[in-house]
Amino acid sequence: MKFFILAYKNLKRRKFRSFLTIGGVAVAVAVLVSLLGFNAGYQEALTSDVDKMGYQVVVTAKGCPYEAATMILNGEAGLRFIDEDIYKQITNDPDIDKITPLLAQLAYDPEKMEGKGGFTNYLGIEESYIQLKPNVEFITGEWFSGNNVNEAILGYDASESEQKSVGDKISIPGKDITFTIVGVFNRTATQEDGVIFLPLKTTQRIFDVEGKLTGIGIKLKQIEKISEFEERLYPIASIQVISMSQVKGTILNLVNSAKILIMSVAFIAIFVAILGVINTILMSVFERTQEIGIMKAIGASKLDIFQLIWIETLIVCTLGGIFGSIIAIFGGNLVELLVRNVMPYAPSGKLLLITPDLLAYSFLGVIVVGIISGLLPALKAASMRPIEVIRSGE
């Protein structure tokens, strides 16, 4: 039997209290690991989403650029229209490498979501769209046979949820037109996986928005020239130019602000956990005043008692760290679900990125916390004089 076993036996003696304290530390660690994991994961997922979009710049109707960018990232419709002429007007700009017109539309489908109803996103595109999307490929089928045909290409998730593939027919709710599915795109891990793609002209015809677009996706030859490009577009009063890297930065800034707030809560949780650990160990030191005195009377040195109490604290914090990490790893999916429900825009990749490094740092952190919170009770116990205990026991 060594000090470690002695410390463990002491904790075991007050099982429920020790369990609650370990639980408190575990929750604090789980919150911290989840938040740090969320921070890393969100950034990576957002970057991946923006990169996969293919366009560096989006031209939309004037309005809130971030709302527009979020809608584009989400693959949502509801944007204001710009004239298709503008597309023709800027298409020959010398700085443009690739350009594609986009028309996003929305239709309510009462049959969607197992009869609960929901919106389906439609995106009118031209062949240039696929040139801007290096990661978009057909898993089956091919491109539309014409510019104004009643044909559709399904995003991967749309194909899965509609349970349809090439050759099947679909119809747009409220429109008395049937479309033939000619292709299904592969999974891109972006919001566009849930979109139904139609030829641009067909979309304009069906939704009665002839000559209108909701956006223009652009890849510049050199992204550094975006200011000059923006300058040239400035005279066109009805449009705005949105750089996706700026959008990414702004979303991350917004997320960071929220993160600071949540981190403050996490640190309060950790602080409360520290107080809990100190309280538990200190209480157990006070309750064991006589026992500690006896140990000193039979030969325990100040250092022995200090070591014993400190080990107890470290056991509590280490077990809390282990359980907290396990909760963070396995409860991560739940946190991700919550975050997705709460956040206005959540990228499609994994939001929670719990790496071994993150776990190691959190674990190290909790050990440091243990070392600090064990100091006071350990010093208190070590400074007890055995004679006082013997006398009180007389």
Place this chain on the structure above:
Amino acid sequence: MMEELVIKASKLKKEYSSASQRIIALNEIDIEIKRSEFVTVMGPSGAGKTTFLNLVGCLDRPTSGILDILGCDSSGFNEEKLTRIRVEKIGFVFEDFFLISSLNSLENVQLPLIFARNYKNNNRPIDLLKRVGLSHRLTHFPNELSGGELQRVAVARALANNPEVLLADEPTGNLDTRNAQELFSLFRILNKEEGLTIVVATHNVKLGYSADRVIHLNDGKIEKDERLVKEDGR
């Protein structure tokens, strides 16, 4: 050859003072205890028996005077040195047993070995528990033992580091007559067979007079110091 002194107290004084009063627990006493002596310290409550044992056991420091333990003046020792003497040279048995309730008998006896960093002597705690007649109670916890058994575990614990002096403060205070008698018989065996120096504070006159020497304390002073001659001539 002169017999070796284990304890030598000269003008040993211990005073406790609070805001309202000053109590002299030991008043400049002189005592010499030789190696292998079995001494009992008797006297009424407040006579200074426990104070004397606490000073000899290095649990407390004298107010004045000299206290030599095994040839060293302990009055000048710092706490670290006192702890070392406690763990290496002295075994202490208390009236209330003072066993650690979360540890079983064997673990309680192992405790002083841990504090002495003596990890080699693995069998000694078991041997000691066998010696005090508790080989069948090794894994029993204090709440599963009788008063007599608890005190025997405490004796085994006090002997764990093979001390040179065994101090016992009212060890029979919580025991019935039979267990008290058995405990003193155990002390006698340890004294006789291993030459262990034993100092016991007790109220029990009959048991007190079963030792080699009885020191009577009253009001912090030695009233009488009797050396008893046993039937075997010792």
